[in-house]
Amino acid sequence: MSDSAPVIQVSQLTKRYRGKAAVDSLSFTVQPGRVTGFLGPNGAGKSTTMQLMLGLTRPDEGSATVGGRPYRELVQPLRTVGALLEARSVHPGRSAYHHLLWLAQSQRLPRRRVDEVLDLVGLGDVAHQRAGGFSLGMGQRLDIAAAMLGDPGVLLLDEPVNGLDPAGVRWIRDLMKRLAAEGRTVFVSSHLVNEMAVTADHLIVIGRGKLIADCPTVAFVADNSESSVLVRSPEVHRLAQLVVDEGAQWQRESATAVRIRGLDSDRIAELALLGRIVVQELRTETSSLEDVFMRLTEDQVEYAGKTKEATP
Numbered sequence: 001m002s003d004s005a006p007v008i009q010v011s012q013l014t015k016r017y018r019g020k021a022a023v024d025s026l027s028f029t030v031q032p033g034r035v036t037g038f039l040g041p042n043g044a045g046k047s048t049t050m051q052l053m054l055g056l057t058r059p060d061e062g063s064a065t066v067g068g069r070p071y072r073e074l075v076q077p078l079r080t081v082g083a084l085l086e087a088r089s090v091h092p093g094r095s096a097y098h099h100l101l102w103l104a105q106s107q108r109l110p111r112r113r114v115d116e117v118l119d120l121v122g123l124g125d126v127a128h129q130r131a132g133g134f135s136l137g138m139g140q141r142l143d144i145a146a147a148m149l150g151d152p153g154v155l156l157l158d159e160p161v162n163g164l165d166p167a168g169v170r171w172i173r174d175l176m177k178r179l180a181a182e183g184r185t186v187f188v189s190s191h192l193v194n195e196m197a198v199t200a201d202h203l204i205v206i207g208r209g210k211l212i213a214d215c216p217t218v219a220f221v222a223d224n225s226e227s228s229v230l231v232r233s234p235e236v237h238r239l240a241q242l243v244v245d246e247g248a249q250w251q252r253e254s255a256t257a258v259r260i261r262g263l264d265s266d267r268i269a270e271l272a273l274l275g276r277i278v279v280q281e282l283r284t285e286t287s288s289l290e291d292v293f294m295r296l297t298e299d300q301v302e303y304a305g306k307t308k309e310a311t312p
């Protein structure tokens, strides 16, 4: 890898299909030395953005550059950017070794890189077996080996953990962290917020092609973790009045239960005691990041809540 990995810059990027924006005036930068998660529900425009970054499709407006240049203008693109897209391109009858050797030769990369990337992804022992017999996880490792052949400073990975078992997910997560720690720019898309919460240092969140958040993962998790207190009491209406006087909000859950937001359980217990209100249950609940993400992107999810119409 060259000294410092280039920065990815996306500016006002727009791509329309049949007049509908798949990517809509999207702007962000991706810095080296950390894993940046590209998060959004299905159909949000993640794959389209990555295809635009790789020059596989042309934008209607705006630009995507790597180190200041569009991908198509990079002098040695494969030594600069390694990509893992969803489609697999290995001939099933070819061994992992020959697949990589063929790629290395077609890209004029040194032969020794084949052994290096096989070691990197842990496929050394099965390098001469037919790739057609590989499990999904092994196939994914082989695709990552191919992306790493040019020792690129930038990695673009589109949904790399889709369909993998927990060990495979963990392996990819650790590899991405290692590659970022080496100073590379690692950009990885996913629709799984919990996976990104443990993998990415920084998040770019999109919905319907538009930017929703661009912030450190810790900030996203802290800002979007909501807690509330569920209180069961025969006198919920009196308790509700007391919490409103303190500036909190409540919501009725049943005839004898309310959910309170904006006040912690200690203060609610004190208010109940001062008001001589019997409390049968007091429980703090934190909504999952998944729930918050769904709410954040709800309006953005394609066809959400709509029944599929029969095609004529």
Ligand SMILES: Nc1ncnc2c1ncn2[C@@H]1O[C@H](COP(=O)(O)OP(=O)(O)OP(=O)(O)O)[C@@H](O)[C@H]1O
Pocket: 017, 018, 021, 022, 040, 041, 042, 043, 044, 045, 046, 047, 048, 049, 191, 302
């Ligand atoms: N080649 C294409 N022709 C027409 N529409 C397309 C094309 N590619 C993508 N789209 C549309 O653009 C929108 C964004 O799709 P895209 O695949 O980029 O989303 P995504 O976030 O990657 O979703 P997923 O997580 O399901 O892969 C969708 O409405 C999709 O149907």
